[in-house]
Amino acid sequence: xxxxxxxxxxxxxxxxxxxxxxxxxxxxxxxxxxxxxxxxxxxxxxxxxxxxxxxxxxxxxxxxxxxxxxxxxxxxxxxxxxxxxxxxxxxxxxxxxxxxxxxxxxxxxxxxxxxxxxxx
Amino acid sequence: xxxxxxxxxxxxxxxxxxxxxxxxxxxxxxxxxxxxxxxxxxxxxxxxxxxxxxxxxxxxxxxxxxxxxxxxxxxxxxxxxxxxxxxxxxxxxxxxxxxxxxxxxxx
Numbered sequence: 055x056x057x058x059x060x061x062x063x064x065x066x067x068x069x070x071x072x073x074x075x076x077x078x079x080x081x082x083x084x085x086x087x088x089x090x091x092x093x094x095x096x097x098x099x100x101x102x103x104x105x106x107x108x109x110x111x112x113x114x115x116x117x118x119x120x121x122x123x124x125x126x127x128x129x130x131x132x133x134x135x136x137x138x139x140x141x142x143x144x145x146x147x148x149x150x151x152x153x154x155x156x157x158x159x160x161x162x163x164x165x166x167x168x169x170x171x172x173x174x
Numbered sequence: 175x176x177x178x179x180x181x182x183x184x185x186x187x188x189x190x191x192x193x194x195x196x197x198x199x200x201x202x203x204x205x206x207x208x209x210x211x212x213x214x215x216x217x218x219x220x221x222x223x224x225x226x227x228x229x230x231x232x233x234x235x236x237x238x239x240x241x242x243x244x245x246x247x248x249x250x251x252x253x254x255x256x257x258x259x260x261x262x263x264x265x266x267x268x269x270x271x272x273x274x275x276x277x278x279x280x281x
Contacts, residue, residue: 089270091217099209099217099260101270113269116175149216159264160207160222167216 056080056163058150063168070140070172076133076150076165084108084128087153089161090135092146092170100146103135104153118144140172176265178273185279192248194276196261199242206244207262208237210255211275217260221246248278256280 062074076088090102103124104113112124123136133150147169151161179197186192196206206224209217219228221237224244234249248255261273 091272098258098275099211099262099272101262101272104269115269151217157219157222157226157228158205158207160219160262161209161217162219162222162228164216164218 058152058163058165060148060150060165060168063148063170065171065173066140067174068141068172071136071138072140072170074135074137074148074150074168074170076135078131078133078152081152081163083126083131087155087159088124088126088133089151089153090124090133091149091151091161091164092144093149093167094143094146097146102148105133137170140170142172144170145172146170176263176268176271178261178263178271180259180261180273180276182274183277183279185281186248186251187281188251188253190251192251192255192278194246194248194259194261194278196244196246196273197242198244198263201242201244201263202240204239204263204265206237206239208235208246209260209262210257211260212257220259251278251280253280 059077105124121139125134147167149167150165152163153159154162208221210220211217224239225237236247
């Protein structure tokens with residue numbers, strides 16, 4: 055079964071750090087680009103970051119640039135998001151999502167999400 | 175930055191046709207993807223590249239894209255179609271962009 059499972063969410067104080075992980079299974083992870091997308095409570099989807107299959111290309115949303123770092127380990131079939139200098143407005147469910155080049159990059163597989171709460 | 179504009183809500187009776195729009199500057203030149211999200215669940219891709227459906231998505235879901243507006247059309251709407259719908263594009267200046275989302279209510 056093709057699956058993405060996020061972990062690492064939790065409660066953190068403003069200014070703190072957190073590292074999210076996304077474990078992939080059921081497909082050749084190293085062949086696909088990956089993304090992080092977040093959703094604040096009661097709000098819409100916000101794309102956060104993109105990493106190409108070989109990690110050669112990385113993009114960030116302006117809202118997280120300089121604070122978040124995306125990475126992947128193809129040998130471990132895992133995607134990561136290192137989040138530093140966290141702010142209240144980073145509170146959200148964070149999803150990892152696969153980008154399929156056959157579908158013009160559309161996000162065809164999503165994890166169930168992990169909640170990040172930034173609060174003192 | 176590139177902006178996608180969706181109506182906050184659309185209502186339709188069961189069996190009727192729902193049309194959800196996504197506006198953007200010259201969006202007709204871009205590839206538009208659509209996602210369905212039900213409460214408490216992760217989004218699901220329902221249309222990609224303007225009008226193609228992933229496997230497992232009913233033919234009732236279709237899409238079009240021209241000029242400054244892309245449209246997701248849901249024919250013969252069912253109660254189970256009630257959800258939030260998001261459009262998405264890739265823009266060279268903004269990277270991936272999502273619309274604000276549209277809540278579809280089945281009356």
